[in-house]
Amino acid sequence: MSPFSGMSNVPFMILAHGGARSEALAQLHKKQPILRTGPNTLSFGSVLAIKDIYGHGTPCLKDESYILTAGSHYHLADVIDRADHSQKRRVLSAAYAIKNLQEWEFKVVDKVNRLFKKFDSCCTDPLPKGQIYPDPQDVNIDYRQWTNYFTLDAITDIGLSESLGLLDQGHDIVTARGRDGTTFEADIRQSLYPTARKQSLLIWSYGHYKLLDRLSNIIPFYRRMSESAVKWEAIVSECCSRRLERYKAGEKQDDFFQSLMETKNGDPNNLPWGEVVAEVNIMMNAGSVTTAIAVTNILYELLKHPQVLSRLREEIDAILDPDEVVAPYSKVKNLPYLRACLDESLRLQPPTPHGLPRKTPPEGLHIMGQYVPGNTTVSMSALVAHRDESVFPEAHKFIPERWLGEKGKSLQSSFITFSTGARGCIGRNITYLEQAILIASIVHRYEFALPKGFKLKRLETMNHILGEMPAPHLRDSLSISFGRPIYTQPDGNATPPYFQPVLDLPAIPVSGLAGTVVTNMSTLAAKSATLYMTATATFKPTEAMIKEAYAAFNKPIPQVKNVTRTSWAPNLEPLPPHMYGAQDGSDANALGLTGEGGRPLVVCLILPLWPDANQNGQVY
Numbered sequence: 070m071s072p073f074s075g076m077s078n079v080p081f082m083i084l085a086h087g088g089a090r091s092e093a094l095a096q097l098h099k100k101q102p103i104l105r106t107g108p109n110t111l112s113f114g115s116v117l118a119i120k121d122i123y124g125h126g127t128p129c130l131k132d133e134s135y136i137l138t139a140g141s142h143y144h145l146a147d148v149i150d151r152a153d154h155s156q157k158r159r160v161l162s163a164a165y166a167i168k169n170l171q172e173w174e175f176k177v178v179d180k181v182n183r184l185f186k187k188f189d190s191c192c193t194d195p196l197p198k199g200q201i202y203p204d205p206q207d208v209n210i211d212y213r214q215w216t217n218y219f220t221l222d223a224i225t226d227i228g229l230s231e232s233l234g235l236l237d238q239g240h241d242i243v244t245a246r247g248r249d250g251t252t253f254e255a256d257i258r259q260s261l262y263p264t265a266r267k268q269s270l271l272i273w274s275y276g277h278y279k280l281l282d283r284l285s286n287i288i289p290f291y292r293r294m295s296e297s298a299v300k301w302e303a304i305v306s307e308c309c310s311r312r313l314e315r316y317k318a319g320e321k322q323d324d325f326f327q328s329l330m331e332t333k334n335g336d337p338n339n340l341p342w343g344e345v346v347a348e349v350n351i352m353m354n355a356g357s358v359t360t361a362i363a364v365t366n367i368l369y370e371l372l373k374h375p376q377v378l379s380r381l382r383e384e385i386d387a388i389l390d391p392d393e394v395v396a397p398y399s400k401v402k403n404l405p406y407l408r409a410c411l412d413e414s415l416r417l418q419p420p421t422p423h424g425l426p427r428k429t430p431p432e433g434l435h436i437m438g439q440y441v442p443g444n445t446t447v448s449m450s451a452l453v454a455h456r457d458e459s460v461f462p463e464a465h466k467f468i469p470e471r472w473l474g475e476k477g478k479s480l481q482s483s484f485i486t487f488s489t490g491a492r493g494c495i496g497r498n499i500t501y502l503e504q505a506i507l508i509a510s511i512v513h514r515y516e517f518a519l520p521k522g523f524k525l526k527r528l529e530t531m532n533h534i535l536g537e538m539p540a541p542h543l544r545d546s547l548s549i550s551f552g553r554p555i556y557t558q559p560d561g562n563a564t565p566p567y568f569q570p571v572l573d574l575p576a577i578p579v580s581g582l583a584g585t586v587v588t589n590m591s592t593l594a595a596k597s598a599t600l601y602m603t604a605t606a607t608f609k610p611t612e613a614m615i616k617e618a619y620a621a622f623n624k625p626i627p628q629v630k631n632v633t634r635t636s637w638a639p640n641l642e643p644l645p646p647h648m649y650g651a652q653d654g655s656d657a658n659a660l661g662l663t664g665e666g667g668r669p670l671v672v673c674l675i676l677p678l679w680p681d682a683n684q685n686g687q688v689y
């Protein structure tokens with residue numbers, strides 16, 4: 070890598086301080102399949118090395134960097150010895166088993182609902198036609214931060230049946246418990262991220278790491294990172310203590326903690342308490358950071374590739390009911406294009422790009438056909454592997470289509486976002502559950518927009534930590550905009566200010582339903598609505614009708630400034646009583662036009678007289 074790499078790890082440490090070492094390695098590997106990154110460390114640059122280094126049956130073990138960064142007890146991810154690892158994995162496989170997905174789903178759904186409460190409150194008008202970038206005052210939320218709250222809340226509920234409550238409280242300050250038992254407040258993300266950052270800067274010194282770690286605390290930049298590690302441990306400790314109390318009180322939960330404490334038959338596992346805490350630690354850490362990065366990356370890519378977003382939306386909208394808010398996993402888990410989008414984003418920007426270090430056996434090993442001496446640290450970054458053009462042509466581009474069909478399946482053996490072999494990620498099913506539900510639900514419900522010139526910042530620690538993603542959420546339900554917000558309070562029997570333009574929309578005849586129009590409000594106001602009311606029960610718009618209606622509606626209508634993603638369905642909509650209320654006893658509703666997903670295109674205002682007080686002031 071550098072002329073000095075054979076003598077010292079310092080060049081690699083300098084590279085690490087730049088915060089993008091895997092990107093740098095990917096560049097260097099374009100010329101050299103094998104790079105010497107330190108006196109005893111090699112980096113590989115071809116997918117051919119994956120099987121030798123990480124595959125099932127590899128004689129390589131995790132190297133001593135895992136020991137150097139371990140806490141008082143090993144957890145599943147940092148234990149090295151093969152037998153110890155198998156033993157742990159056996160106990161934990163019950164906790165992470167795929168059959169548990171069903172039990173976890175309602176927890177994920179609950180968190181999506183809480184996240185959407187926040188998103189809904191931040192919705193702005195859709196962008197006027199022709200405008201690509203949002204107005205600065207509308208950029209009102211950091212998507213990355215809120216989805217990190219989502220993954221933290223979700224994994225703590227899945228693992229401990231504990232509520233961190235970050236999505237409800239809107240910040241991540243929680244109670245932590247120090248080693249002396251005293252409690253204090255600590256902010257989770259500021260405690261979690263700097264810990265890994267410090268390790269990623271200094272670990273390369275191997276034998277000198279412990280000393281360097283201590284000495285570096287003289288410098289405030291490093292000292293602050295060490296302090297955060299203590300806070301993170303204290304947060305985990307408090308979560309575990311609370312759950313232990315409930316366990317001791319006899320509470321049974323189908324969660325990860327229960328599986329750590331006892332077998333399915335109720336026999337105690339008798340793990341030392343330090344080990345239980347260590348397992349919870351890695352679950353909360355690996356189980357939140359990576360998925361948060363993944364769901365930010367995927368939305369970022371979708372927004373940069375509108376044609377991909379639109380294809381994905383078509384796939385999702387076709388299987389979700391129009392008013393379905395949270396996508397059930399059973400409906401979305403096998404959607405090929407959704408999975409292709411998730412995998413392509415995980416390929417292009419693996420959340421853990423760190424070249425996972427493995428040690429060759431004492432007798433040495435052939436990697437990519439080259440002999441590598443024993444006890445050498447070897448690694449291949451997922452980011453480097455995924456830029457291998459021989460397997461992933463146009464590797465730097467976001468092309469979900471590459472994952473479709475048989476050809477797509479054959480790429481899986483070169484996809485190492487979750488590593489592979491015996492030490493591959495055990496939380497893979499959990500993250501796909503979370504990602505598929507969240508992303509499908511988001512795509513179904515919202516439009517997003519990024520500020521002009523926005524580029525997502527990345528900082529490589531062991532994971533690829535992301536900067537802010539300020540993406541305003543544009544309420545899709547207001548698919549027609551009149552250039553002003555449509556939030557209007559009802560005012561007696563007066564025609565509401567934004568109602569008049571809707572009255573003037575053209576009526577659209579419906580093919581195949583003689584005498585019926587997908588109507589506008591003025592038609593309804595002028596005629597008896599009985600016809601339309603009857604039609605509602607049987608009317609199912611065909612694709613042809615939708616196209617016809619869409620074409621009709623695309624004719625210029627002066628009052629309407631913007632129409633987006635129009636599709637049509639009948640819907641019962643309230644009308645002001647002076648227009649409709651007295652007719653035929655059908656005093657509450659009229660047939661109206663609705664936008665995609667059954668969300669109304671037509672603005673209807675609920676009057677104060679409305680029978681259900683909860684509906685007063687409701688906005689459609």
Ligand code: HEM
Binds near residue numbers: 487497
């Ligand atoms: C997009 C999400 C995720 C990514 C990219 C990811 C990536 C990885 C990678 C690369 C490894 C190998 C680490 C190594 O060799 O040092 C790993 C292992 C592991 N992951 Fe994940 N992970 C994700 C989600 C999760 C989740 C949700 C959990 C837990 C709830 C989890 C828990 C673990 C554990 C415990 C290990 C150690 C497994 C072992 O050594 O047997 N991960 N993960």
